[in-house]
Amino acid sequence: MPQPLQTAVAGATGYAGFELARLLSHHPRLAKPLLFTREASAAGELADFYPQISGNGKLRVYPFHWQTLSDRGVELLFLATPHETSRTWAPEALNRGLRVIDLSGAWRLKEEAQRAVYGLPELRGGQIAKSKLIANPGCYATSIIVALAPLLAADVIDRDSGIVCDSKSGVSGAGKQPTETTHFVEVADNLSAYGVFTHRHLGEILEQLQLKDDELTFTPHLLPIPRGILSTIYVRLRQPATSADIESIYASAYSEKPWVRLFGTRLPQIRYSLHTNFCDVGFNLSADGKRMVIVSCLDNLMKGAAGQAVQNMNLMFGWEEREGLS
C-alpha cells in the first residue's frame, strides 16, 4: 500500500465543504484530511458545526494558513470557497506546488481558465488525469451536460428550434448563509423561478456543449426540499428516432461510466439519487419520435459538488473512479 495522500479542504464548514470533509475522511487512499474555515475565528471541531458526525472520531477545523499546508505536507487542496476567494487562492496554491480542485465557479469558463480543466469526468476523463487545476462543474450544469452531451455528439438534436432546460434545485444549492431566499417560511409550500436567461451556470453549459447563446434556454427553480436537482430537458430531433436509438446513444457514452445510471424510458426522481454520486438519466419520446423529454437527477452536494470532486481526485491520481464514493 502506498503512502496515503494528504489533502486539505478550505471552506469545510459550508454545505459542500462539509460533505467533502465527510467523504475524504472515509476515503481508503487518504490520510485524515486537513480542514479549514475561511475565517480565523470559526475554528473548532467539525462536530460543533455538524453534530450529526459526532461519535465518529475527531475532525478539527483550523483557520486557513498557507504555512499549515506546507507544514502538514498537503499535496491536494480542495477549495469549497466563494468565487472571489478561489480566484486568488488557486494560483497561489499552484505556485506552491499543490494540485487544486476548485468547487466554485471561478475557473470554469475558458477565458478565465487556460490552466484549468473542466472536471466533468464522463467527458474529460483523460485531461483530468493530467491536470493540476480542476474546475469542478456547477450542480445544474452537471445535470444538463450529462444528459445532452451524447445526443449532441451524435448530432441527433435539431439545434435551430432550441433546447429548453427547466431545472429545479433543493435549497442547499443556495449555500449555508441565511438570507431571505433561504428562510424556511419563504421556501416552504412554494416554488419560484429565478435567474432566467442570466444564471451563472449558463455560460459553462453553453461552452461545454459548444452551443450558441440562443440554442439553449435554462431556467432554474427553487424547490422546498433540502437537496437534489431535477432537470427536465426538451429537444426536437433532426430525424424521428426510436427509444432503442436513444438508449443506444446513451449506452455508448455511459455504459462504462460508474456514476451515470441510465433509466431508459422510465424517469428518474430526485430521491433516487439523494446521498449518492449518481447522475440518473431517463427520457420519453413523442409518438412520432420527433420530440424528446429527458429527465436528469442528481444530489447537488454529491455528483453536483463534493462527490464529483472526489471522483475527479480519483482520476487525477489514477485510482478507481468509485473509490470512497460507494
Place this chain on the structure above:
Amino acid sequence: MPQPLQTAVAGATGYAGFELARLLSHHPRLAKPLLFTREASAAGELADFYPQISGNGKLRVYPFHWQTLSDRGVELLFLATPHETSRTWAPEALNRGLRVIDLSGAWRLKEEAQRAVYGLPELRGGQIAKSKLIANPGCYATSIIVALAPLLAADVIDRDSGIVCDSKSGVSGAGKQPTETTHFVEVADNLSAYGVFTHRHLGEILEQLQLKDDELTFTPHLLPIPRGILSTIYVRLRQPATSADIESIYASAYSEKPWVRLFGTRLPQIRYSLHTNFCDVGFNLSADGKRMVIVSCLDNLMKGAAGQAVQNMNLMFGWEEREGLS
C-alpha cells in the same frame, strides 16, 4: 334583493368539492348549498370530514338522490365527481332542467361536448353567460391557456420551433384517494415528472389554443407541497419584442379581468396565489428579445377548480365576477 339561488354540489367531500362547498356557503347570492357524497354510506356533517370548518354553522352532506334535488328546488348542480360519473350525471341533470358546472374532464373536449362550453371566463365569458353546461377547465390547462392565449392571438409566437410547458403541481391535484403516489414518504424531499406526452390535460390545451400536436410539449411534475401550480412556459418569438410590447399584449387581454394578475417582468411564485382565485402571470425576455420565458401560477383548488367554478356561476347568472371570491 332577489330570491337566493339554490345550488348543489355532488362530490362535496373531495378536495375540490370541499373547497367549493366552503365558497358557496359564503356566497352572498346563494341559499345554503345542498351537499352530496357520491356514496350512500358517507353522509354526515361536512365538519366530520373537514374539522377545520367546525364552529361555522352546520353543513350536512347527504347521499346523492335526484329526488332530493327536485324536492329542494336546486337550479344549478356542481359536479365534483370522477369523469365517468359526470359523463352520465350531467345529461341527466340537463334533462331535469338543471344547469350544470362540471369540474371533471368529461366535457372539456369538443368531440365529447357539443352542448358544453369550456368554462375559462377570461376567454369565453360571453358563451358562459348563455350556457346550460359548463366544462370547468383543468388546473394545469388554466395556468397554461391564460399565459399563452393573448400571445397566440397577437400572433407573436413562432409555433414552428415549438412551445414548451413545464408545469409543477402540489399533491391535492392528485385527489383525496390515498395511493402510493400520494404517500407522504414518496412525495416528501422529492420531485418527479409524469404523464410526459400523455397527460389528459394536453388535449384541452391544444384544442383551446388551436395548436397542432407537435406545436406544444407539456410535462407535469409532482411537487412536495399540498397545493399550487407553477407553469414555466418557453416560446420563441416571430420578431424580436420588448418587454413593453409583451406587457401591452397582456394588458389588452386582461386589464379588465379581475382574476388575472399581471406581474410584468417580475415573476410570480406559487405562494402568492395560494387561497386566492388569481392566475398570476409574469415573463422574462432574452437580451435579443427573441426568446421568452413565461411563469404562470395559481391555486389548483381555487382558480384551478372550485374558485373558477364559482367565477363561471357568477357569469352564468349575470353577477359580478368577483362575488363570493374575495
Place this chain on the structure above:
Amino acid sequence: MPQPLQTAVAGATGYAGFELARLLSHHPRLAKPLLFTREASAAGELADFYPQISGNGKLRVYPFHWQTLSDRGVELLFLATPHETSRTWAPEALNRGLRVIDLSGAWRLKEEAQRAVYGLPELRGGQIAKSKLIANPGCYATSIIVALAPLLAADVIDRDSGIVCDSKSGVSGAGKQPTETTHFVEVADNLSAYGVFTHRHLGEILEQLQLKDDELTFTPHLLPIPRGILSTIYVRLRQPATSADIESIYASAYSEKPWVRLFGTRLPQIRYSLHTNFCDVGFNLSADGKRMVIVSCLDNLMKGAAGQAVQNMNLMFGWEEREGLS
C-alpha cells in the same frame, strides 16, 4: 353607521404585522389602516413586500413618524415591533392620547406593566374593554392558558405532581429575520427543542395561571412547517374524573366564547386552525380518570398574534368579538 376608526400598525412588514395589516384593511369598522415600518428606508407598497396581496387595492407603508399619526387622526396604535421598541413607543403613544395594543412581550408581566391589561379575551374580557394599553399574549402562552385556565379555576388539577406543557410551533413564530435557526436546510426534515426551562413565555404563563415556578414545565419545539402551534399538556387530577366532567368545565368557560372550539375527546390538529382565529381544545383521560392529556392548537399569526389583537380591539371599542375575523 358611526365614523370609521383610524388605526395604525408599526412594524407592518414583519409576519405578524402583515397579517394584522391584512385583517385591519378588511375590518368593517375601520378606515384604511396606516402602515409603518420601523425604519425610514423600507417604505413602499405593502405588496412589494408581500406580492400575494397585490390586486386588492393599494396599501402604502411609511417610515414611522409620530407626526404622521397625529396628522392622520390615529386613535389606536398596534405595535408589531421588537420588545425594546415597544418599551419606549407604548408610553409615548399613551402620552399622546392614543390607545395601544402591543404584540411584543414588553408589557405582559405585572412588574413591567401596571398600566397594561393582559389581552387574553377569554379571561380578561371585562378589563380589556376599559384599557388604554393591551399586552397581546404570546402565541405559546395563549395555547396553554386557554387549555388550563378553566381546569385550574375548577381546582381539578393536582398541582403538586406538576403540569407538563410540550409545545410545537411553526417557523413564522421565530420572525422574518433570516437566521441560522430559520434556514430551510436546518429546519426541514427536523425537529428540535429549545429554550427548555428558560423560554420567555414561561413567565406570562405562570403569572396568568397563578402557578409557582415548579408547578409547570414548558418546552417549545421548532416544527418544519410555516405556521401553527400544537401544545400537548399533561396533568394529573385531584380526583378521578369522567370525560363528561371535563367537557362540562370547558363548556362553562367557553361555550359563549366565539374563538374557542371545544373538540371534547376528539383531538384537534394544527391544520384545522390554520388561517383562523380559533384556539381548538380537546382532551383524553386515562382509563382510571386520574391523568389527562390536553391538546390545544392555534395559528400563531392569528389567535397567537394578529387575530387576537383584532379580537382585543373589538372588545376595547365595544364591537362584536367576531367582527373582521370570519
Place this chain on the structure above:
Amino acid sequence: MPQPLQTAVAGATGYAGFELARLLSHHPRLAKPLLFTREASAAGELADFYPQISGNGKLRVYPFHWQTLSDRGVELLFLATPHETSRTWAPEALNRGLRVIDLSGAWRLKEEAQRAVYGLPELRGGQIAKSKLIANPGCYATSIIVALAPLLAADVIDRDSGIVCDSKSGVSGAGKQPTETTHFVEVADNLSAYGVFTHRHLGEILEQLQLKDDELTFTPHLLPIPRGILSTIYVRLRQPATSADIESIYASAYSEKPWVRLFGTRLPQIRYSLHTNFCDVGFNLSADGKRMVIVSCLDNLMKGAAGQAVQNMNLMFGWEEREGLS
C-alpha cells in the same frame, strides 16, 4: 475468515425490510441476503420497488417459501412482517432450527414471549448473545427506554409524580401502505397527536422499565417529515441533582456503548441521527435541580428498526456491535 452467514428477510419491500436488505447486503460477515415478499405476486428486483439502489448489483425478491430457506441454507431469518404473520412464522422458523429476529410487536411482551429476548442491546446484551428469538424493540420504545433506563436504575426519578414521554415521529413509522393518515395533503403543514393512553408501544415501555401503569404517560405525534423520532421526556427527581450527576449516570451506562451518543446538556435534534444507528440523548435541568427534561432522538428505520436488528445480529453471533452499521 469463516464461512459467511446466510440470512433472509421476510417482508423486504416494506420500509424497514428494505432498509434491512440494504444493510445486510453490505455487511462484511454475510452472504448476499435472501429477500422475500409476503405475497407470491410481488417478486422481482428490489430495485424495481426502490430504484434508488439500482446500479449497485442485483438483489432479487422472491415469494416466501419455507423450502427456499432450507434449500439455501438460511441460518438467521429476519421478520419484517405484520404482527399476525410474525406470530405464526417465528415458531415455525424456530422449529425448523433457524434463529429469528422479529421486527414486529408480536413477541415483545412477556406474556407472549417466554422464549424471546427483548432486543435492546444496551440493556440486554448478555441475553441476546444466547437467544434464538429476538423481539426487536419498537421505535418509540427504544428512544424512551434508552433515555430512562439508567436514571431508573440509579433510582433518581420520583416515580410518584409521574413520567411524561411526548414523542414525535416521521411518517415512515406508519408503514408503506397508503392510508388517509399517510396522504401527503393530510400530513404536510400539520402535526397531530394519536393513540393517547392506548399506543401499543406503551406496554413494552412499562414492562422493560418495570413501571406501573400510572407512572408513565406516553403520547405519540405524527410529524410532517419522512423519518426520525424525537422524544421529550419529563421527570421530577427525588433529590436535587447537578448536570454532572446526571452526566455521570449516563456515562456509566453508555460510555462503552457504541450506538448511544451522549449530548450532555446540549440537546440532540432529529436530523443529527438520520441515516445512522445512533440513539442521541441530551438533557436540561431546572435551576433548582429538581426537574429534568430529556431529549432523545433516533432514526426510526435504523436504531428504531433495521439498524437495531443488525446490532442484535452482531451480538447474537459474537461480532463487534458496529459491524455493517458505520
